[in-house]
Amino acid sequence: MSLQVVQNIDDQLNTWQTLHTDIQAGKEVYAPQPSNAKKRAGTSTGRFLKKLRKRDGSGVPSHERFCEPSSDEHCDLDEVQSGSVRGLPLTAATITAKISELQERKVTAQNSKSNLQDQLDRLRSQRDGLRQERADTDSDILARCILARNDYSREAIQQDYAAGIREIDEELAAQEDEANFNPGVELRDYDEIARNFPHCVKLTENGRMARSRKVLNEASRVVTSLTLSLLAEDNDQHLTTGRKIKEEHTIEELLDSLNLVIVQMGKDAIEGINQEMSDSIFDKYESAVSSAVRQAMPTVQKWAMPVNKPDRPGGGYYYGEYKAICRRNGKYSNLHGDHEWNEELLEPMLRIIRPAWERTFSRRVPEILNCFSLGAIQALTEFHQQIHNRAQELGRRMEGLTRLGVQLEIWQEIFKNHATELKAAIKECQKNENREFVPVICATLATTYQDCASQQGAGCFKRMKDIMHTSIDRKRRTMFQSSANEVKGRLEIITRRQGKVLQDKLKVAMQGIRHDYTTVFGTLEGKSIEAPNPDSTIRDEVKTIFDEYEVIFRRLAEDSKGQDGTDEVAVGLTVAALQEDLNDGMEIDALQSEVLTANHYTIPEGQSPTDEMRIDGPAAASVLPFKNQATSEVRPKKEQG
Numbered sequence: 001m002s003l004q005v006v007q008n009i010d011d012q013l014n015t016w017q018t019l020h021t022d023i024q025a026g027k028e029v030y031a032p033q034p035s036n037a038k039k040r041a042g043t044s045t046g047r048f049l050k051k052l053r054k055r056d057g058s059g060v061p062s063h064e065r066f067c068e069p070s071s072d073e074h075c076d077l078d079e080v081q082s083g084s085v086r087g088l089p090l091t092a093a094t095i096t097a098k099i100s101e102l103q104e105r106k107v108t109a110q111n112s113k114s115n116l117q118d119q120l121d122r123l124r125s126q127r128d129g130l131r132q133e134r135a136d137t138d139s140d141i142l143a144r145c146i147l148a149r150n151d152y153s154r155e156a157i158q159q160d161y162a163a164g165i166r167e168i169d170e171e172l173a174a175q176e177d178e179a180n181f182n183p184g185v186e187l188r189d190y191d192e193i194a195r196n197f198p199h200c201v202k203l204t205e206n207g208r209m210a211r212s213r214k215v216l217n218e219a220s221r222v223v224t225s226l227t228l229s230l231l232a233e234d235n236d237q238h239l240t241t242g243r244k245i246k247e248e249h250t251i252e253e254l255l256d257s258l259n260l261v262i263v264q265m266g267k268d269a270i271e272g273i274n275q276e277m278s279d280s281i282f283d284k285y286e287s288a289v290s291s292a293v294r295q296a297m298p299t300v301q302k303w304a305m306p307v308n309k310p311d312r313p314g315g316g317y318y319y320g321e322y323k324a325i326c327r328r329n330g331k332y333s334n335l336h337g338d339h340e341w342n343e344e345l346l347e348p349m350l351r352i353i354r355p356a357w358e359r360t361f362s363r364r365v366p367e368i369l370n371c372f373s374l375g376a377i378q379a380l381t382e383f384h385q386q387i388h389n390r391a392q393e394l395g396r397r398m399e400g401l402t403r404l405g406v407q408l409e410i411w412q413e414i415f416k417n418h419a420t421e422l423k424a425a426i427k428e429c430q431k432n433e434n435r436e437f438v439p440v441i442c443a444t445l446a447t448t449y450q451d452c453a454s455q456q457g458a459g460c461f462k463r464m465k466d467i468m469h470t471s472i473d474r475k476r477r478t479m480f481q482s483s484a485n486e487v488k489g490r491l492e493i494i495t496r497r498q499g500k501v502l503q504d505k506l507k508v509a510m511q512g513i514r515h516d517y518t519t520v521f522g523t524l525e526g527k528s529i530e531a532p533n534p535d536s537t538i539r540d541e542v543k544t545i546f547d548e549y550e551v552i553f554r555r556l557a558e559d560s561k562g563q564d565g566t567d568e569v570a571v572g573l574t575v576a577a578l579q580e581d582l583n584d585g586m587e588i589d590a591l592q593s594e595v596l597t598a599n600h601y602t603i604p605e606g607q608s609p610t611d612e613m614r615i616d617g618p619a620a621a622s623v624l625p626f627k628n629q630a631t632s633e634v635r636p637k638k639e640q641g
């Protein structure tokens with residue numbers, strides 16, 4: 001409302017300022033009329049004339065009696081009724097006074113608007129606070145409900161578990177010596193059994209530990225790469241320039257060869273999965289489809305049989321049941337059980353496919369991916385051994401190579417993790433695709449179900465059965481094959497998609513491996529042979545960050561190895577804080593860019609420094625304490641405040 005008032009005052013102020021400008025120019029000006037002045041003037045004039053007629057009672061129009069005609073004066077009713085009478089001309093003093101009045105009103109309105117805005121902001125803040133308080137209360141209530149439910153369920157499960165053990169003991173005791181069996185004598189302490197029943201929280205423990213390790217491993221990977229950058233210097237001064245160039249080319253060739261081998265291993269793994277699906281699953285499609293086609297009509301005839309009251313699953317449906325199933329596209333549940341016509345039609349086909357499906361995705365796919373990870377680890381280990389042997393032959397300093405040995409263990413765990421993640425992804429996808437056989441049958445028979453459900457009148461039940469029989473007899477030779485082909489296409493899409501994911505991860509991994517080894521040994525493209533030492537300020541900044549997290553890494557690594565007495569909450573909070581620092585406070589990208597720039601490294605255009613280091617890492621046990629650059633001794637823990 002205040003905003004509209006201020007706007008109206010601004011409009012009036014502009015009008016009066018225009019009048020002030022005109023009067024300063026010598027023009028004659030009049031007070032502005034409201035936009036609806038003409039309407040109001042006409043209305044008021046009409047009322048005034050009516051009053052005059054009523055007052056004198058004559059039929060003579062009032063304006064003819066009080067307006068005397070003369071040569072120098074004329075009363076024009078149209079002028080009165082049109083509202084064109086504007087009053088006396090305005091003076092400069094009147095306009096100035098009006099402008100001052102409007103300015104004061106504007107200031108007052110603006111102050112009122114500001115006060116209202118402040119009140120509105122306070123109310124909004126209170127509203128947000130109340131909303132947050134309500135959300136916190138709801139969360140607290142939910143947490144309390146969950147705790148109460150868990151406490152109740154835990155106790156009930158413990159008691160049921162102990163009771164089950166007791167029943168088994170009593171049954172065995174009665175079988176062994178029925179004559180002397182006494183149910184009143186407890187064979188063991190069942191209360192103790194109930195108390196020692198394992199807690200359900202253990203079910204999610206491995207997942208939580210894996211997620212925490214993943215964050216720690218990512219941090220370890222970045223920190224070690226930064227350490228290698230700090231250690232990068234020309235330690236091959238005893239070699240000639242030609243020898244240095246030759247060695248750098250040799251390292252590049254070994255890296256290229258390793259990249260080709262690992263990428264090809266990834267492609268072979270995906271191709272092996274496709275071949276296994278073809279040999280074990282798709283090759284059985286023909287016999288599976290034929291079996292379903294043969295048994296489709298006996299199944300439909302069983303639905304149309306008279307109701308078998310003693311054995312309802314044996315065949316037959318009442319009219320209401322038959323129609324209810326058709327109205328629900330072949331799926332209906334009642335007191336007599338679940339009726340799944342689409343699944344019944346598919347059962348002969350799935351009976352043949354199911355064992356091969358289970359064997360492929362539960363055993364063969366994991367074996368193929370395990371072979372991939374082992375092959376990649378072996379190739380990486382052989383590559384590192386070649387680098388190690390050449391470094392010893394050339395008499396190079398071993399400090400950087402020692403740290404590369406630590407990174408080797410991390411990269412080995414990375415390849416294992418890639419295989420594990422791919423196994424989990426394929427396992428989850430195949431569960432979903434295993435359910436896609438039925439929807440194709442349901443969609444194919446959708447019109448058949450609708451036609452059956454729409455039948456009415458005399459003989460409708462028989463017509464429903466005839467429609468179902470004729471339709472399935474006509475469609476059975478194609479709908480089962482369509483169902484099989486649909487799932488086959490979906491599985492092929494899954495392997496293509498997961499193959500692309502694996503190749504992307506391998507590309508990132510090889511970028512990181514290339515970065516680590518060329519950081520230590522250098523390349524002509526990325527590092528000047530006579531590069532100066534890194535800027536001391538950058539070194540000090542990175543070392544400070546290392547010092548802050550060294551104790552954390554060491555403690556978490558020890559906890560991960562032992563896994564006894566680990567404070568899971570503290571570890572989780574530490575991991576969360578570390579992840580936040582990696583994302584925000586530490587500014588890894590910018591920091592590493594400075595380190596690499598100081599060492600005369602080149603970062604490819606459009607690529608972040610940590611793009612080479614984004615990993616899904618190894619176990620936290622792989623995180624080793626950082627060592628002092630000069631002495632290679634483990635630095636003592638910092639004093640904690």
